[in-house]
Amino acid sequence: MAERDPDCIFCKIVAGELPSLVVAEDDRTVAFLDVAPATPGHTVVVPKEHHRDLLTIDPEALAACAAMAQRVARLATERLEPAGVNVLNNCGSAAWQTVFHFHLHVVPRYVDDPLRLPWIPAAGDRDEITATHERLTA
Template sequence: MAQDPDCIFCKIVAGELPSLVVAEDDDTVAFLDVNPATPGHTVVIPKAHHRDLLTIDDDALQATLATARRVAATASDRLDAVGINLVNNCGAGAWQTVFHFHVHVIPRYEDDPLRLPWVPTPGDRDEITATHARLTA
């Protein structure tokens, strides 16, 4: 299993750093975030080191997302969450700070303080159509 000796998440996988594990299998581990956005905020990672969404292989991605779904279901059931955000930040420009692929499972509650920075507003139809053409060319 590929590891990066300087990666904080690889150190958690290796048992070199403490964590509060909430789920684990052969390929993934999920642990509570030490800087939680809401109660139950969990980080789900593949045990093998993959830098980000653009470099992770399909099998590791599938395993990580399956664990994230299990963690989300548990949080919804046991923490009485009214919703769940799954968040992945890919690259420094998207707020990725730990360069080991991970998914945040963030339980949401009535009146919780978390506000994400993006607020949907109607887009320009011509720009949307032009973007579509670029993506499908």
């Protein structure tokens, strides 16, 4: 298990040093409601051990977080009846990561909710996509 970061807000929540509204917990993860929710039911899933981000978390802890995110998404779907669910991870400051303890956001989506992400899917440049593929698979 990775060491706890004494300055990390999520480590403090896991340790019970800061209050949270836990919706689910197991031996590896904790899921609690976000204090600045994007929509009703917005939940944060964290590993109990400290991992900075997606690039540093070990595969077993990542799998445990993914399983808990699925559990929370099912719970939200059953109890809150959203039209859909987003599961998001922000890795790095440029990707909106503000707490540097790996976490997944489980965001119930409602037909009339105001949440809009800045990325709007549109057809990409095929040559650029092909060039990126070549760089990734070289």
